[in-house]
Amino acid sequence: MEKAWDVAVVGGGAAGLAAAVAAAGGGSSVVLLDRLPRLGKKILATGGGRCNLSNENLSPAVFSSTSPGLVDSVFGLVGGDDLRVFFQGLGLVLTSEEGRLYPATQQAATVVKALELEISRAGVRVELGFEVQSLNRRGRAFALEAADGRRLSAKRVVLSAGGKSYPALGSNGSGHELARRLGHRLIPPVPAAVPLLVKDPLCQALQGQRIKARASAWVDGLMRGEAGGEILFASYGLSGTAVLDVSEPVSVALNREGRKDVVLAADLVPFLSADALRVELERRERGGWPQNSLATGILPEKFNPWLSGWLASRHPESGTAASFLAALLKDKRFPVHGTRGWNEAEFTAGGVAASEVSASNLESKLFPGLYLAGEILDVQGPRGGFNLAWAWASGLVAGRAAAERP
Numbered sequence: 001m002e003k004a005w006d007v008a009v010v011g012g013g014a015a016g017l018a019a020a021v022a023a024a025g026g027g028s029s030v031v032l033l034d035r036l037p038r039l040g041k042k043i044l045a046t047g048g049g050r051c052n053l054s055n056e057n058l059s060p061a062v063f064s065s066t067s068p069g070l071v072d073s074v075f076g077l078v079g080g081d082d083l084r085v086f087f088q089g090l091g092l093v094l095t096s097e098e099g100r101l102y103p104a105t106q107q108a109a110t111v112v113k114a115l116e117l118e119i120s121r122a123g124v125r126v127e128l129g130f131e132v133q134s135l136n137r138r139g140r141a142f143a144l145e146a147a148d149g150r151r152l153s154a155k156r157v158v159l160s161a162g163g164k165s166y167p168a169l170g171s172n173g174s175g176h177e178l179a180r181r182l183g184h185r186l187i188p189p190v191p192a193a194v195p196l197l198v199k200d201p202l203c204q205a206l207q208g209q210r211i212k213a214r215a216s217a218w219v220d221g222l223m224r225g226e227a228g229g230e231i232l233f234a235s236y237g238l239s240g241t242a243v244l245d246v247s248e249p250v251s252v253a254l255n256r257e258g259r260k261d262v263v264l265a266a267d268l269v270p271f272l273s274a275d276a277l278r279v280e281l282e283r284r285e286r287g288g289w290p291q292n293s294l295a296t297g298i299l300p301e302k303f304n305p306w307l308s309g310w311l312a313s314r315h316p317e318s319g320t321a322a323s324f325l326a327a328l329l330k331d332k333r334f335p336v337h338g339t340r341g342w343n344e345a346e347f348t349a350g351g352v353a354a355s356e357v358s359a360s361n362l363e364s365k366l367f368p369g370l371y372l373a374g375e376i377l378d379v380q381g382p383r384g385g386f387n388l389a390w391a392w393a394s395g396l397v398a399g400r401a402a403a404e405r406p
Contacts, residue, residue, distance in 0.1 A: 004141045005031045005125075007402045008154035010132050010178070011161035012039040013170055014388055015374025017115045018086075018395030019158040019402070024122035026403025031152060032124050033144070035131035035170065040112035042162070042169040043388075047100075051108035052385040054083050054392070056099040062386060064248070065379040066187060067354035071390075074362070078393040086396065090114040100385050127152075135159075135178045137367060156369045156402040160395060163348025163375040164189050175376045176351060183366050185353040187378040190255040191345030192248040196264060197338035198237030205306040206233035211299065214267040215242040217250045219259055224249035231266060238264060238334060245383060248349050251339045256350070264334045269298060274330045281322035291321055295329075347387055351378045361401035362394060369405060371398035 007023040009016045012034030020032045032039075046052060058080040060071040078086075084101075087094060092114050093104040103110045119126065131147040141153045161175025173189065180186055209232070216226035225248070229241030243264065253259040269277050277298075284294055292308035310328070311321050339345075354377050356365050362377075364370040373394040381387045 004153040004155050005029050006154065007031075007156045007158060007399070008033060008142065008144055008152065009158045009160060009399070010135070010144070011159070011170070011175060011374070011376075012036070012126070012128075013042050013160065013162050013374065014040075014391035015160035015162075015376075015395035015398075016158070017043075017119065018392045019160055019371075019373055019399030020119050020124045021115070021122060022396045022399025023158070023403040024119065024124050026400055028156075028403040030119075030122070030124045031154065032119065032126050033130040033132060033146075034126075034128055035172075035174070037128050039116060039126065039128070042166060042171060043112050044108045045166065045169055046108055046388060047102060047385075049108050050102050050106045051111045052100050052102060052388065053087065053094065053111065054080060054101045054389040055385040056080065056096055056101065058083075058386065058389050063379055063381045063390065064349075065354045065377075067359070067378070070354045070357065070359040070362075070377075071379055073359040074390075074394050074397050078396045080389070082396075083389060083392055086392065087114075090118055131174065132161075132178060135182065137369075142369065156371065156405055158371045158373055158395075158398045158402055159376060160373040160391075160398070161376055163351055164342050165191065165345040165348050165375075167342055171348070171375065179352045179372065179376065182364075182370070184356055184364070187350040187353055188256045189348050189350035190251045191339050191342055191347075192251055192349040192380055193244045193346035193383055194247050194251060195234065195239035195340040195344055196237050196243055196247060196250060196334075196336045197340065198264070198334045198336055200237075200334050202306055202332070203233050203237055203334075204235065206302050207235050209233045209300060209302050210240060211268065212270060213240075213242055214270045215246050216265045217246040218261075218263040218265060219249060219253040220261045224253070228270060231268075236340070237336070238266075241383070242266075244346065247339065248347075248380065250336055252349055254336065254338060262336045264336050266332045266334065268329045268332055272298075274326060277330060278323060278326035281326050285322040294321070294325060299329075346383065347380060348375055349380045351376050354378045362398040363401060363405075369402075371402050373398040 006028035162171030164173040213231040227245035232240035374391040
């Protein structure tokens with residue numbers, strides 16, 4: 001086995017690249033290991049290929065974790081302004097869209113290229129196709145072995161191998177397993193920002209239809225989250241930004257807690273109040289509008305056949321169809337029986353218990369010299385650049401700490 005490196009970074013995504021830059025900047029010899037044939041593959045897919053780097057409204061309060069104090073601490077060390085300085089130091093010019101920060105080029109490839117140039121200038125050695133199969137403490141160093149037999153050792157390790165979302169892009173849960181073998185506890189990972197499985201005739205009737213709406217998640221009769229945006233109807237159920245934004249508590253309830261009473265409620269006409277919608281539909285009803293046209297001009301025409309059939313099946317008394325319809329459209333309930341899988345989940349909810357790493361520097365409380373950063377930890381934020389901001393910030397904190405440790 002070769003002479004030990006000062007720092008080995010496991011995972012070449014956002015957190016790992018930031019950690020490698022920080023550790024090398026602190027004067028350490030650094031080797032960056034990634035199981036894929038190129039670095040930053042998941043970064044290339046973020047923000048629709050534009051790379052939503054961060055958010056101007058970055059706040060620890062929007063993140064969920066079993067250790068909220070750890071999130072507060074990390075962003076206290078590396079906050080939004082610090083991330084801007086970091087990106088500017090890489091030569092990236094940033095632009096903002098409704099608070100979301102992007103590279104001015106609008107290309108994620110620019111971000112990856114800038115990071116690759118930085119680690120090259122810093123003298124970081126990159127080992128691609130290095131899928132770490134074992135990570136063990138050997139005396140005063142860590143021994144790492146790849147699936148293909150390559151071996152190396154390092155005095156400190158930053159474990160930043162990601163969660164389980166989009167496994168084809170690098171995050172396949174292998175980092176969780178490495179941490180578990182070392183004795184770390186896992187908060188069971190579940191898909192987040194993920195489409196939902198619903199059996200409802202409306203989804204079948206409206207396949208491919210998108211509408212502006214508000215969605216709320218209900219578990220055992222209690223609302224766990226709400227968001228506005230789009231709802232996309234699909235043969236399997238529901239997707240769209242509003243659905244993705246409330247999917248985390250749904251996924252946790254179904255996939256981790258085994259709950260059964262899980263519902264997505266949708267306001268399909270968010271631009272009208274319940275009273276205004278009822279008054280307008282009553283006006284149409286009094287005016288002799290046919291039931292299969294009552295929603296014309298309010299919702300896309302694909303809705304009308306289904307709404308007409310729904311009304312017919314409930315046999316409302318004459319003159320009351322408008323009230324029935326208004327109540328439905330403002331609070332359509334969809335029982336949810338599952339989620340789509342990891343290949344369609346934007347994020348991972350869960351991971352290595354955040355309480356098992358130091359809030360001040362992300363060092364493992366079980367193994368001195370081991371640091372954890374990014375999505376591998378039990379820290380989740382909403383869509384909009386928040387999770388990437390966590391990856392950059394935690395990577396920088398862990399990398400700096402690893403370089404400073406004697």
